[in-house]
Amino acid sequence: MHHPTLDELYSLYELQKPYTVRTPLLYCELLSKLINGTVYIKTESLQKTGAFKFRGALSRLQTLSDSEKEKGLVAYSSGNFARGLATAGRLLNIKVTIVMPADAPLIKIEAAKQQGANVILCENNSPSREEAASQMAIELAAENNYTLLHPFDDIELIKGQASVTLEVLEQSRELDIALDTLVCPVGGGSLVAGAKLALETAQYQMQLCTTEPEHFSGMKLSLKNRLLMTDEGNHPTICDALQARTPGISNFKTLGSNTDLLALSIQEPFIVRAIQLAFQDLKLVLEPSGAIGLAALMQNPELFESQTVCIVASGGNVDFNHYQKLINC
Amino acid sequence: MHHPTLDELYSLYELQKPYTVRTPLLYCELLSKLINGTVYIKTESLQKTGAFKFRGALSRLQTLSDSEKEKGLVAYSSGNFARGLATAGRLLNIKVTIVMPADAPLIKIEAAKQQGANVILCENNSPSREEAASQMAIELAAENNYTLLHPFDDIELIKGQASVTLEVLEQSRELDIALDTLVCPVGGGSLVAGAKLALETAQYQMQLCTTEPEHFSGMKLSLKNRLLMTDEGNHPTICDALQARTPGISNFKTLGSNTDLLALSIQEPFIVRAIQLAFQDLKLVLEPSGAIGLAALMQNPELFESQTVCIVASGGNVDFNHYQKLINC
Numbered sequence: 001m002h003h004p005t006l007d008e009l010y011s012l013y014e015l016q017k018p019y020t021v022r023t024p025l026l027y028c029e030l031l032s033k034l035i036n037g038t039v040y041i042k043t044e045s046l047q048k049t050g051a052f053k054f055r056g057a058l059s060r061l062q063t064l065s066d067s068e069k070e071k072g073l074v075a076y077s078s079g080n081f082a083r084g085l086a087t088a089g090r091l092l093n094i095k096v097t098i099v100m101p102a103d104a105p106l107i108k109i110e111a112a113k114q115q116g117a118n119v120i121l122c123e124n125n126s127p128s129r130e131e132a133a134s135q136m137a138i139e140l141a142a143e144n145n146y147t148l149l150h151p152f153d154d155i156e157l158i159k160g161q162a163s164v165t166l167e168v169l170e171q172s173r174e175l176d177i178a179l180d181t182l183v184c185p186v187g188g189g190s191l192v193a194g195a196k197l198a199l200e201t202a203q204y205q206m207q208l209c210t211t212e213p214e215h216f217s218g219m220k221l222s223l224k225n226r227l228l229m230t231d232e233g234n235h236p237t238i239c240d241a242l243q244a245r246t247p248g249i250s251n252f253k254t255l256g257s258n259t260d261l262l263a264l265s266i267q268e269p270f271i272v273r274a275i276q277l278a279f280q281d282l283k284l285v286l287e288p289s290g291a292i293g294l295a296a297l298m299q300n301p302e303l304f305e306s307q308t309v310c311i312v313a314s315g316g317n318v319d320f321n322h323y324q325k326l327i328n329c
Numbered sequence: 330m331h332h333p334t335l336d337e338l339y340s341l342y343e344l345q346k347p348y349t350v351r352t353p354l355l356y357c358e359l360l361s362k363l364i365n366g367t368v369y370i371k372t373e374s375l376q377k378t379g380a381f382k383f384r385g386a387l388s389r390l391q392t393l394s395d396s397e398k399e400k401g402l403v404a405y406s407s408g409n410f411a412r413g414l415a416t417a418g419r420l421l422n423i424k425v426t427i428v429m430p431a432d433a434p435l436i437k438i439e440a441a442k443q444q445g446a447n448v449i450l451c452e453n454n455s456p457s458r459e460e461a462a463s464q465m466a467i468e469l470a471a472e473n474n475y476t477l478l479h480p481f482d483d484i485e486l487i488k489g490q491a492s493v494t495l496e497v498l499e500q501s502r503e504l505d506i507a508l509d510t511l512v513c514p515v516g517g518g519s520l521v522a523g524a525k526l527a528l529e530t531a532q533y534q535m536q537l538c539t540t541e542p543e544h545f546s547g548m549k550l551s552l553k554n555r556l557l558m559t560d561e562g563n564h565p566t567i568c569d570a571l572q573a574r575t576p577g578i579s580n581f582k583t584l585g586s587n588t589d590l591l592a593l594s595i596q597e598p599f600i601v602r603a604i605q606l607a608f609q610d611l612k613l614v615l616e617p618s619g620a621i622g623l624a625a626l627m628q629n630p631e632l633f634e635s636q637t638v639c640i641v642a643s644g645g646n647v648d649f650n651h652y653q654k655l656i657n658c
Contacts, residue, residue: 021356046611283379286612328649
């Protein structure tokens with residue numbers, strides 16, 4: 001695999017800047033007390049489109065060749081990547097077709113449509129909703145001569161997601177703090193893979209922590225076994241954006257074997273409590289997948305004792321109907 | 330009235346900084362489109378204690394004399410000032426007694442108690458809940474030799490609230506933007522009075538816009554008549570933090586007659602829609618009083634046509650029970 005330089009990652013970040021929000025890094029008193037340390041939240045829920053995925057989607061479109069831009073592209077996504085891609089397509093004037101699972105949150109489907117994307121809902125859940133939708137996207141690409149994008153298994157995408165971490169490093173320099181751990185929600189794993197690239201090229205020593213829902217902990221399993229594995233657990237999760245059972249190949253490879261890494265599997269009740277904490281104490285709307293990093297500290301405070309931690313709150317796209325059920329839990 | 334210098338305001342701001350959050354200034358795409366201009370939200374909902382009032386409360390305690398600090402103090406407040414004062418008291422180790430109306434939001438009462446303040450609930454609503462609570466605070470001060478603070482009619486407090494605007498000016502310089510209008514929620518009026526002091530001493534030309542709930546528009550009425558007036562409307566409002574019917578005397582005097590000022594009275598349905606917009610599009614939890622500035626642009630976009638506007642989102646303290654009723658409206 002081609003390893004990018006820091007210059008390359010920074011130039012992608014620079015390309016993104018006219019379109020992205022420099023999301024605030026907010027101190028969290030409650031979680032700081034909980035771990036006897038210092039906790040910051042990187043509020044990617046405040047990113048354009050309400051999730052960090054906009055960064056990678058934008059970057060991916062910006063680096064297409066002219067002929068690829070002309071043809072348009074197709075991707076599949078459970079939601080936040082769809083919205084990010086649709087918005088980036090509108091901003092850059094590139095035709096975007098997105099296959100989404102029919103049971104994706106309405107707010108995410110509507111948002112992608114409103115941004116002018118051609119949204120195709122995939123009813124098929126076999127063998128999994130991801131694979132069915134993926135297959136449909138492949139067929140659409142072949143039929144229409146579209147460029148095919150994989151939402152979380154694409155090295156170009158990973159490079160685009162690295163900007164979250166570059167920005168965290170910039171902000172930590174401004175605040176004059178040294179971070180011990182960066183906590184990343186993991187679905188397919190592009191966020192944490194991007195973080196790895198950023199830390200490696202910037203030569204910044206920091207532990208990475210992956211957080212996955214129980215039964216969807218393919219990354220943890222794969223890292224443990226040093227082999228791409230699938231989490232076969234058949235329970236559902238409230239984290240609609242983290243329902244990948246197998247990590248993206250490129251993401252897994254990017255993490256490699258020499259990463260200082262803590263892989264956690266998070267139980268649902270902690271995620272619910274994290275959403276409540278965000279509402280009540282941080283005044284931030286987080287979707288379940290966006291709150292899982294906070295939940296990690298609530299579930300295992302002892303693993304972060306006395307550390308300076310940055311948690312990526314990766315998104316805030318949640319239907320209010322669903323949200324009130326979660327808060328009232 | 331003694332007029333402070335810019336140095337004096339900045340030194341109060343500097344004193345606050347170790348305890349306060351430099352709250353983000355966030356671009357708002359939807360409202361920008363609505364007015365064909367550029368809209369930023371000053372997110373004081375993300376301030377410590379969930380509201381801007383912490384700044385003034387902190388400043389007020391920091392500038393007490395040593396003997397006043399020793400004796401402790403008493404104040405009355407409908408909520409956000411109480412929480413701010415209680416937290417500041419805990420941080421500075423000053424004994425704080427707070428009279429609150431018995432019908433104040435539970436979240437605000439509980440928060441003040443949790444911070445160690447002595448909270449006394451006032452059941453009396455006659456002649457108004459503010460005046461009854463105020464009278465009770467005066468009696469407590471006399472009985473216990475406490476220093477008496479008025480939550481929104483105190484020139485020292487106004488100076489402390491000026492830091493919101495100083496910070497907005499700093500941030501606008503960093504972003505290289507020239508602001509046309511600063512929109513301030515008005516209860517008693519300390520936020521907008523602080524803004525006036527800051528703009529005047531910094532010699533920054535900007536229109537101030539006061540936003541009050543219908544039937545609680547004492548400031549608008551007073552400004553129009555150049556005389557302290559009471560809004561006698563007897564309808565309730567969802568803005569629990571803006572229920573003052575008469576502006577604070579010092580606040581009104583500070584605004585004076587030569588201020589470039591737009592005074593708006595906001596209808597409740599727009600406030601509800603603003604709370605919904607904050608949830609859905611900004612991923613921010615705003616209380617009704619914190620959303621009224623956004624509502625002003627939604628109610629009267631024509632008054633802000635093509636401007637660069639900063640709206641102070643003054644607070645985010647809202648019970649979830651109440652919040653879900655508002656969102657489901």
